[in-house]
Amino acid sequence: MMEPGTYFMEGNTACAEGAIAAGCRFFAGYPITPASEILERICERFPEVHGSYLQMEDELASIASILGASWAGRKAMTATSGPGFSLMMENYGLGLMTETPCVIVNVMRGGPSTGLPTMVAQGDVNQTRWGTHGDVGVVVYAPSSPQELFDYTIKAFNTAEKYRLPVVILSDEMVSHMTEKVEVPPKDEIEIVDRKKPEDPPEEYLPYRPDEDLVPPMANAGDGYSVHVTGLTHDEKGHPSVDEKTQSVLVTRLIDKIRKNADDILEYEEYKVEDADTMIVAYGSVYRAAIEAVDMAREKGYKVGLLRPLTIWPFPEERIYDLAREGIDSFLVAEINFGQIVYEVERCTGGASDTYLAPRMGGTIHTPEEIVDRIEAIDRGEIPAFKE
Amino acid sequence: MSIRKSRDWFSPDYMEQKSKKEGTYGLHPLDNYLRKDRIPHIWCPGCGLGIILNSYLRALKNSDIAPEDTAVVSGIGCSGRAAGYVDVDSFHVTHGRAIPFATGLKVGNKDLVTTVFSGDGDLFAIGGNHFIHAARRNVDFNVICVNNFNYGMTGGQAGPTTPQGAKTSTTPWGGFEQPFNLPAVAAGSGAVYVARWTTYHVEKLIESFEEALNKQGFCFIEVLSPCPTGYGRKVGLKTGKETMKYYKENSEIKPDADPSEVALDPEDPESKIIVGNFVDREAPTYQDERGKVFGEARKKMEVDG
Numbered sequence: 001m002m003e004p005g006t007y008f009m010e011g012n013t014a015c016a017e018g019a020i021a022a023g024c025r026f027f028a029g030y031p032i033t034p035a036s037e038i039l040e041r042i043c044e045r046f047p048e049v050h051g052s053y054l055q056m057e058d059e060l061a062s063i064a065s066i067l068g069a070s071w072a073g074r075k076a077m078t079a080t081s082g083p084g085f086s087l088m089m090e091n092y093g094l095g096l097m098t099e100t101p102c103v104i105v106n107v108m109r110g111g112p113s114t115g116l117p118t119m120v121a122q123g124d125v126n127q128t129r130w131g132t133h134g135d136v137g138v139v140v141y142a143p144s145s146p147q148e149l150f151d152y153t154i155k156a157f158n159t160a161e162k163y164r165l166p167v168v169i170l171s172d173e174m175v176s177h178m179t180e181k182v183e184v185p186p187k188d189e190i191e192i193v194d195r196k197k198p199e200d201p202p203e204e205y206l207p208y209r210p211d212e213d214l215v216p217p218m219a220n221a222g223d224g225y226s227v228h229v230t231g232l233t234h235d236e237k238g239h240p241s242v243d244e245k246t247q248s249v250l251v252t253r254l255i256d257k258i259r260k261n262a263d264d265i266l267e268y269e270e271y272k273v274e275d276a277d278t279m280i281v282a283y284g285s286v287y288r289a290a291i292e293a294v295d296m297a298r299e300k301g302y303k304v305g306l307l308r309p310l311t312i313w314p315f316p317e318e319r320i321y322d323l324a325r326e327g328i329d330s331f332l333v334a335e336i337n338f339g340q341i342v343y344e345v346e347r348c349t350g351g352a353s354d355t356y357l358a359p360r361m362g363g364t365i366h367t368p369e370e371i372v373d374r375i376e377a378i379d380r381g382e383i384p385a386f387k388e
Numbered sequence: 389m390s391i392r393k394s395r396d397w398f399s400p401d402y403m404e405q406k407s408k409k410e411g412t413y414g415l416h417p418l419d420n421y422l423r424k425d426r427i428p429h430i431w432c433p434g435c436g437l438g439i440i441l442n443s444y445l446r447a448l449k450n451s452d453i454a455p456e457d458t459a460v461v462s463g464i465g466c467s468g469r470a471a472g473y474v475d476v477d478s479f480h481v482t483h484g485r486a487i488p489f490a491t492g493l494k495v496g497n498k499d500l501v502t503t504v505f506s507g508d509g510d511l512f513a514i515g516g517n518h519f520i521h522a523a524r525r526n527v528d529f530n531v532i533c534v535n536n537f538n539y540g541m542t543g544g545q546a547g548p549t550t551p552q553g554a555k556t557s558t559t560p561w562g563g564f565e566q567p568f569n570l571p572a573v574a575a576g577s578g579a580v581y582v583a584r585w586t587t588y589h590v591e592k593l594i595e596s597f598e599e600a601l602n603k604q605g606f607c608f609i610e611v612l613s614p615c616p617t618g619y620g621r622k623v624g625l626k627t628g629k630e631t632m633k634y635y636k637e638n639s640e641i642k643p644d645a646d647p648s649e650v651a652l653d654p655e656d657p658e659s660k661i662i663v664g665n666f667v668d669r670e671a672p673t674y675q676d677e678r679g680k681v682f683g684e685a686r687k688k689m690e691v692d693g
């Protein structure tokens with residue numbers, strides 16, 4: 001990995017360096033703005049660390065090959081943007097179903113379709129949660145700076161290995177293309193988590209029998225365990241078993257694996273919440289404007305705080321539920337879309353406070369002034385609380 | 389702790405002990421290569437898939453490759469179920485994506501002798517783009533395509549190899565699209581080994597599988613296979629046996645045939661099913677080439693080999 005020290009680094013470069021620091025040694029990708037610099041940085045750096053990269057024929061192939069590489073025992077990653085992420089949805093589900101650790105980076109740009117290739121948006125938030133068919137539990141990080149792209153790429157690998165699933169890093173064009181100070185810590189200060197290996201001998205090993213944490217130990221291909229892996233509903237042996245009971249046991253566990261470990265996975269930050277009666281909710285690049293908006297609004301006498309989910313999924317549900325009952329009258333969600341996380345916030349308040357949206361269609365982020373204007377307009381009663 | 393190589397599948401003692409312990413002592417010799425608790429399989433009576441899987445396992449047994457160093461990857465379809473029956477590391481992935489999955493697996497662990505076992509629809513319709521690119525890269529694995537001329541699993545629809553004129557559930561008035569000549573697609577895309585056999589040519593098939601298992605680079609074997617349920621009964625080959633007879637009477641072994649000239653033409657009563665090993669050449673694999681370039685890069689960067 002890079003020499004420890006302080007660098008001036010682009011977000012996408014920091015993401016690639018974070019992956020290398022996390023032990024990523026397999027990368028497959030297909031060029032797409034605004035994620036291409038991740039692929040390019042990896043291509044430049046991988047010979048040195050004895051990694052393997054493949055520029056695949058499309059994103060369907062990129063994700064399929066990282067799943068294969070993960071079963072070969074590699075830490076594997078792909079990086080894309082909305083159009084490629086849409087193509088990945090089926091195999092994202094395969095990765096979740098087969099419990100294959102890997103990392104998928106989606107640098108969001110404006111959509112739908114080809115949309116705004118070179119400009120920021122946050123329209124893929126719900127796609128990471130609901131985009132693949134069937135019921136799933138997912139982990140998605142939303143970093144807000146090059147430093148966080150470095151740190152959370154490492155964390156994404158650790159979470160992927162620990163809980164055995166594809167973890168998504170939901171960056172956006174603004175965060176990925178900004179250049180800022182990035183501290184690369186010494187190697188021995190970086191925590192690295194590796195997947196649990198089976199302790200049972202091959203005759204007794206059941207590849208999908210979970211431990212208490214609901215995660216089954218994983219034997220890689222070539223380890224001598226003769227594992228069978230299928231996207232079909234499967235029992236603890238890994239054998240397809242197409243019946244209601246197996247389906248219920250498996251899918252419930254896949255969801256509970258995240259739900260019941262949410263205390264360990266969930267991350268959010270708060271700013272000036274103590275005396276606040278209004279909370280801004282923002283993530284990714286918008287968080288940067290929102291934090292400034294808090295200070296500006298306070299100068300004008302508004303008691304505003306900020307909640308910033310770092311894991312968008314799992315979402316800080318309980319925290320919002322509590323805040324709504326502990327003096328927060330209104331939540332204002334600022335996001336670069338027509339309303340995605342706002343639905344979550346509204347659901348979590350359970351009607352105990354009002355929820356408002358500061359939408360934006362993409363291309364640029366909110367300015368702090370715009371967010372403050374919104375707060376003032378809410379105060380004047382000019383904006384109805386969020387309704388579908 | 390890795391337990392690689394600690395199980396010797398070929399030691400008679402090991403086999404005997406294992407099979408006695410599992411209560412399977414005295415069964416068919418290939419049973420030890422199968423996940424016995426998954427048998428009976430789902431394939432129809434008269435289906436060619438059993439013959440092809442049997443031939444692959446025989447080739448594996450004849451080769452000196454330990455099953456624990458072997459992986460099988462399948463897509464979706466009747467043919468795709470093969471991965472579920474072999475007692476080696478086996479992956480039953482999404483429709484069309486067996487090849488890119490296998491690419492990751494093989495590049496991730498170069499010691500795994502990897503075989504993709506899948507159907508004509510899986511490999512050449514939904515997965516066609518991956519096929520040509522894996523062949524072009526010359527990734528070191530084998531692709532076995534079970535060509536039953538239709539989508540067996542989903543009920544006998546037409547696919548990319550269905551002959552013109554054939555009636556299927558989606559060509560009720562007869563097919564009119566031009567089918568792929570698979571050996572030509574493979575050879576033209578860069579495969580270093582290309583063969584076509586039918587389920588009638590079992591000995592040749594086993595030989596071909598063995599050659600492919602031992603060969604470096606992208607190897608392709610097309611196997612024409614009876615599908616009485618999905619295809620045969622609609623085109624006058626009602627049973628597996630009739631189809632086998634048809635293969636026997638209409639095939640011609642031509643090892644040096646030019647792949648571009650082996651297109652199947654059932655419309656022409658004079659035409660033969662040309663079978664044989666059409667291509668067997670040496671070329672550096674993806675990993676050879678990458679190793680060279682990365683080695684040079686490391687020299688330039690002055691980092692260790």
Ligand SMILES: Cc1ncc(C[n+]2csc(CCOP(=O)(O)OP(=O)(O)O)c2C)c(N)n1
Pocket residue numbers: 464465466467468483506507508509510511534536538539540541542547
């Ligand atoms: C993305 C997707 N589309 C469609 C299907 C439905 N499907 C399952 S198998 C199959 C065709 C398989 O045909 P082939 O590969 O020739 O295998 P065969 O059953 O003939 O052996 C299709 C279309 C699917 N599983 N996934």
Ligand code: SF4
Pocket residue numbers: 430431432434435436437466467536540541614615616617618619
């Ligand atoms: S439908 Fe055809 S390919 Fe599938 S199992 Fe039956 S005979 Fe075999």
Ligand SMILES: [Mg+2]
Pocket residue numbers: 465507508509534535536537538539540547
């Ligand atoms: Mg078929």
